Amino acid sequence: MKVAKKSPRKSPTVSPSRATLTLSTETYGKIDQLRGQQSRSAWLQQVVAKEEKRRAREELLQRINEEYTPEVIRQTLRVNNEYPIHEK
Numbered sequence: 001m002k003v004a005k006k007s008p009r010k011s012p013t014v015s016p017s018r019a020t021l022t023l024s025t026e027t028y029g030k031i032d033q034l035r036g037q038q039s040r041s042a043w044l045q046q047v048v049a050k051e052e053k054r055r056a057r058e059e060l061l062q063r064i065n066e067e068y069t070p071e072v073i074r075q076t077l078r079v080n081n082e083y084p085i086h087e088k
Contacts, residue, residue, distance in 0.1 A: 021044075023031070035043035 031040060031043065038046070
């Protein structure tokens with residue numbers, strides 16, 4: 001990873017598999033501090049993968065909460081009353 005003083009311009013010669021990331025000096029230092037012995041690029045890829053998983057879980061939770069309507073709650077309570085699983 002390079003630290004650039006100015007944002008890079010899009011260039012047709014830039015490889016689609018590589019790009020320059022412009023960061024503040026403070027952020028660059030924090031990355032170095034947090035990554036331990038991992039390379040910067042490997043550590044950032046790991047952070048991005050974790051964030052993707054976190055957002056997917058968050059979206060799923062939001063969708064589930066939207067689908068858990070008052071009618072679904074009533075039906076669930078009715079079924080629980082009809083078929084109690086905690087009684088022996």
